[in-house]
Amino acid sequence: MLLYLRLLKESFGFAVNALRNNKLRTFLSLLGVTIGIFSIIAVLAAVDSMDKKIKDDLSDMDMNTVYLMRFSFGPSDVPRWKREQFPDVTYEEYEHLRRSLNGVDKMSFNLFTRNENIKFEDKTVSSIRVKPSTYEFIDIEPIKVEKGRFFNESESNSGSPVIVIGSEVAEGLFGEREALGKKIRLYGQKFTVIGVLKQQGEGMFGDSNDIAVFFPVNFIRRLYGDNSDMLTPAIIIKPKKEIDVEEFKAEVTQKLRTLRGVKPGEINNFFLNVLSGFTDFIDNIVGQMNKIGWGISIFSLLVGGFGIANIMFVSVKERTNLIGIQKALGAKNRFILFQFLFEAIILSIIGGLIGMFLVWIIAMILSSALDFEFVLSTQNILLGSGLAAFIGLVAGIVPAISASKLDPVEAIRTGM
Numbered sequence: 001m002l003l004y005l006r007l008l009k010e011s012f013g014f015a016v017n018a019l020r021n022n023k024l025r026t027f028l029s030l031l032g033v034t035i036g037i038f039s040i041i042a043v044l045a046a047v048d049s050m051d052k053k054i055k056d057d058l059s060d061m062d063m064n065t066v067y068l069m070r071f072s073f074g075p076s077d078v079p080r081w082k083r084e085q086f087p088d089v090t091y092e093e094y095e096h097l098r099r100s101l102n103g104v105d106k107m108s109f110n111l112f113t114r115n116e117n118i119k120f121e122d123k124t125v126s127s128i129r130v131k132p133s134t135y136e137f138i139d140i141e142p143i144k145v146e147k148g149r150f151f152n153e154s155e156s157n158s159g160s161p162v163i164v165i166g167s168e169v170a171e172g173l174f175g176e177r178e179a180l181g182k183k184i185r186l187y188g189q190k191f192t193v194i195g196v197l198k199q200q201g202e203g204m205f206g207d208s209n210d211i212a213v214f215f216p217v218n219f220i221r222r223l224y225g226d227n228s229d230m231l232t233p234a235i236i237i238k239p240k241k242e243i244d245v246e247e248f249k250a251e252v253t254q255k256l257r258t259l260r261g262v263k264p265g266e267i268n269n270f271f272l273n274v275l276s277g278f279t280d281f282i283d284n285i286v287g288q289m290n291k292i293g294w295g296i297s298i299f300s301l302l303v304g305g306f307g308i309a310n311i312m313f314v315s316v317k318e319r320t321n322l323i324g325i326q327k328a329l330g331a332k333n334r335f336i337l338f339q340f341l342f343e344a345i346i347l348s349i350i351g352g353l354i355g356m357f358l359v360w361i362i363a364m365i366l367s368s369a370l371d372f373e374f375v376l377s378t379q380n381i382l383l384g385s386g387l388a389a390f391i392g393l394v395a396g397i398v399p400a401i402s403a404s405k406l407d408p409v410e411a412i413r414t415g416m
Helices: 002-021 023-058 091-100 135-139 153-158 167-174 217-224 245-260 275-318 320-328 333-369 378-404 408-415
Strands: 066-069 104-113 116-120 123-133 145-148 162-165 183-186 189-197 212-216 231-239 271-274
Touching: 023 275, 023 333, 023 378, 066 245, 091 104, 091 217, 091 231, 091 245, 104 135, 104 217, 116 167, 123 135, 123 167, 123 217, 135 153, 153 212, 153 217, 162 167, 162 183, 167 189, 212 217, 231 245, 245 271, 275 320, 275 333, 275 378, 320 408, 333 378
Parallel strands: 123 212, 162 189
Antiparallel strands: 066 231, 066 271, 104 123, 104 231, 116 123, 116 183, 145 189, 162 212, 183 189
């Protein structure tokens, strides 16, 4: 054991000397490994960070929540031309399902629409997210009201001109002044501010409630009707905890098919999107991105491996005389082999560590500049180190074997 520890120490010394004595050659040789490890770990860190952000954003929501609408969250087997003929869900369907469905915890009718500008006196906040909904939505999406309240059932049903605004909207319109009770203008109409949301931070898809406003869906229905091209309706259903989701989806499907008069054998003209299915879709995308990252980086690793192999062949050539002397003094073939193999691995690990250090530096800079946390996990660090060691092992095995098989007499004579 002590012999191998000494061998490792000597190999590390040889590796450091190679770096010191042949700076340009070593730099060019290690560059491929550095770029390869940097590429792989950067992609893995970015994808892991994105995946973590998505999961964190969805952590407060029930993964069994159903979004009933004419669009699918993920890929669909239904041809596009047929999907475009699907009718929108309606407020009447929402009311029917709310009366007849079993196992419902909360159900909300929402309209997805374009961003708008909102005004108060001479102040304007541009491109805010407008989220008309029924009053139950606060119990479905993790909306936290910091000041005031969310609109109630009576205001929701009557379409009262009341509004709940995000923290950035409140700051942009009112600054340090109190927002509650103020009249603001949206769609050319006056709304009374009844609530201000707690600051949330940037969402994964830029959908932060900090730049959003909520008001009764019946207000905008009364203003634009139910057939406006700018409105996309959805029925959002949160089932009870103990309900079997597949059975619940089957009941929703059956009731809506019956209400719409869809005949047996015909496909559904709507989509039931479940958040758990959406996370599976995201996981699939994450997996594909990881594969693409590996595919791109593998070429850099190949170049790096050839670079390590090249520097090791040169190192064997330069130290032929020393190898002969070592063998003449009784060094065994495996001692010579491990000596060069350890050197190749150490050189490769140095390149890998440089690559991971660059990833860490860039992650720190981006995390500070953006409202997004880039995570360089211990798992990825270990993966990068292991991969670098493997590249060094593969690249160094042939030069190490050639060094170990040198004849001591010939080696000494060649090196003279």
